[in-house]
Amino acid sequence: MADQKPAPEPAKPAKPVNPALRMMGLPSLPRKLPSRNWLIFWGISSTLAAAIIYDRREKRRATARWAHAVAPLARELLPDTSAMPRRVTVYLEAPPGDGLRAAQEHFKEYIKPVLASSGLDWEFVVGRRQGDVRAVVAERVRRTRRQDVTATTEVPTETDLPTDDDVVATVRARNGIPEYAGVKGDIVVGRHTWKEYVRGLHEGWLGPLTAPAPAPAPAAAPVGTAEHKTTDGATGTGADDLDASPTASAPTPDAPDAPETPKPDEKPEDTAPKRPPQPVPYNSVDDYPSSPLPRLIPAELGPSVPIPFPHLLGFLNTPIRIYRFLHRRRLADEIGREVAAVCFATATREYREAVAGGFGDADDGCEQQTALAHEEKDWVKSAWTDSAEDLKNDPALATRDTPWRRPVVVDPRIGQRMRRFVLSAADEAAARAITVPEAEIEGWTKGKLRQLGRWAGRRWRGDDKFRPNVANLDDE
Numbered sequence: 001m002a003d004q005k006p007a008p009e010p011a012k013p014a015k016p017v018n019p020a021l022r023m024m025g026l027p028s029l030p031r032k033l034p035s036r037n038w039l040i041f042w043g044i045s046s047t048l049a050a051a052i053i054y055d056r057r058e059k060r061r062a063t064a065r066w067a068h069a070v071a072p073l074a075r076e077l078l079p080d081t082s083a084m085p086r087r088v089t090v091y092l093e094a095p096p097g098d099g100l101r102a103a104q105e106h107f108k109e110y111i112k113p114v115l116a117s118s119g120l121d122w123e124f125v126v127g128r129r130q131g132d133v134r135a136v137v138a139e140r141v142r143r144t145r146r147q148d149v150t151a152t153t154e155v156p157t158e159t160d161l162p163t164d165d166d167v168v169a170t171v172r173a174r175n176g177i178p179e180y181a182g183v184k185g186d187i188v189v190g191r192h193t194w195k196e197y198v199r200g201l202h203e204g205w206l207g208p209l210t211a212p213a214p215a216p217a218p219a220a221a222p223v224g225t226a227e228h229k230t231t232d233g234a235t236g237t238g239a240d241d242l243d244a245s246p247t248a249s250a251p252t253p254d255a256p257d258a259p260e261t262p263k264p265d266e267k268p269e270d271t272a273p274k275r276p277p278q279p280v281p282y283n284s285v286d287d288y289p290s291s292p293l294p295r296l297i298p299a300e301l302g303p304s305v306p307i308p309f310p311h312l313l314g315f316l317n318t319p320i321r322i323y324r325f326l327h328r329r330r331l332a333d334e335i336g337r338e339v340a341a342v343c344f345a346t347a348t349r350e351y352r353e354a355v356a357g358g359f360g361d362a363d364d365g366c367e368q369q370t371a372l373a374h375e376e377k378d379w380v381k382s383a384w385t386d387s388a389e390d391l392k393n394d395p396a397l398a399t400r401d402t403p404w405r406r407p408v409v410v411d412p413r414i415g416q417r418m419r420r421f422v423l424s425a426a427d428e429a430a431a432r433a434i435t436v437p438e439a440e441i442e443g444w445t446k447g448k449l450r451q452l453g454r455w456a457g458r459r460w461r462g463d464d465k466f467r468p469n470v471a472n473l474d475d476e
Contacts, residue, residue, distance in 0.1 A: 051326050053443070058329035060441040063110065066336030067117035069431035070343040074119025084172075084180045085121050088342060091137075091186060093127035093193040095311040096383035096404065100128050103189060106309055110335040111187065118343040127193070131401050134196035134203065135279045141204025142282075148296045183345045184302060185421060190309030191372035192379075192404050198368055199285075199403045201301070202414055206291035207282035281401050285409040293413050303348045303419040305338050306371045312378040340431065341423040348419040366415055369408040379404075 017028050033039065078085065092107060094100040115122055127133040162170075172179070188197045283291065308331065312321055324331075341347075351367040383404055439450065 059332045062333040064436045066114050066340045068434045070118035082177050087121040088185045091125045091188045097380035114339040134200040137200025138203040186304040189307045191375035194306045195403045288411040301417045305421045341421040347422045347424045368410045
């Protein structure tokens with residue numbers, strides 16, 4: 001008799017499911033950890049997400065702290081209804097290798113919130129290519145010198161055409177509106193803009209009031225000679241061929257000119273107005289020692305402050321860019337502090353000079369030369385050299401002014417008159433003590449959840465019910 005198979009063991013009873021999970025249609029929670037690969041994935045993803053969220057919150061907190069610190073300035077009243085408010089000048093320029101949009105986004109994210117909270121007015125000086133800011137700064141200084149030319153021995157040979165600002169100033173003077181007499185100030189964003197700003201100040205104060213004579217153009221060959229002179233191996237019609245074929249001569253003057261029909265392949269010329277050429281510098285850095293100082297130059301120039309603008313491009317620089325992206329809170333705090341110093345304008349100091357045993361190194365130069373110098377390491381290669389193709393397409397690149405590529409040269413007579421905004425210890429201590437409400441820095445998700453909770457609380461208390469706004473009827 002064959003052996004009978006043993007009876008199968010009875011199935012184990014199913015584990016009880018949590019009633020709350022069963023009501024929501026969810027299975028029971030697993031009793032073991034996920035696999036190794038899933039743990040690595042969720043660990044890296046959650047760490048990166050937490051780092052991004054934390055940095056964004058702290059960046060908003062730093063910007064909001066400095067915005068709260070300068071907010072009392074917006075509540076100060078003007079001395080007169082016709083008085084002009086204080087206005088600062090913001091210098092923006094496209095960074096090397098990128099467009100102007102990058103500089104505008106940097107201003108909007110880090111600088112504008114603090115300026116807007118202070119209630120100050122500001123104007124832009126925008127440069128789209130290298131040398132624009134230098135030309136504007138120098139021309140503004142020259143216009144200031146020309147306004148006081150009657151009290152000096154300098155006689156300009158050219159007359160300034162009225163600009164939009166001149167027209168507005170004339171109207172204000174006619175209506176008796178005085179200009180702001182206090183400290184204004186300049187905000188210079190980025191090392192590349194700072195180089196042109198310093199170069200423009202020196203060009204305006206140490207250069208001549210009139211434009212230098214343009215270099216003589218090379219003499220061109222006569223047109224007639226170029227048309228009829230051909231070589232023996234050249235293809236086309238020579239002088240002998242022209243004599244042998246009189247029918248190929250120029251049309252007679254009696255025949256009317258036939259209208260030229262445009263070819264289908266030809267594209268219409270662009271009729272849009274081209275950008276005017278950039279003004280050439282009135283002097284060079286080699287002319288600084290021999291240039292006389294104007295008689296009416298003020299003892300102190302308008303204060304300024306350089307603002308950091310880190311801008312790194314390139315795929316190989318991705319690790320550095322990620323590190324900077326996760327530490328933007330430090331940049332926001334540094335920029336907010338510098339902008340708050342401009343808004344308060346309670347303290348200024350001279351730009352420090354490089355002395356042995358003091359600030360910096362004697363070989364590094366003064367503070368104007370070393371300000372934001374670390375940003376030059378991030379510039380693209382095209383900021384330092386022009387490619388052969390660019391020089392072939394535009395030969396004028398070889399002779400243009402390139403302040404980005406040259407070191408900052410500071411004349412002692414101008415450098416000693418420059419001032420920098422600084423934040424007083426009392427203002428900084430008051431700003432550090434400010435506590436920013438959580439509702440101002442929370443993200444979209446947490447903010448919506450907070451709004452939903454407050455709305456549910458009002459509904460539960462009955463605060464959202466419609467109540468007619470009538471007077472007290474008991475007194476009638």
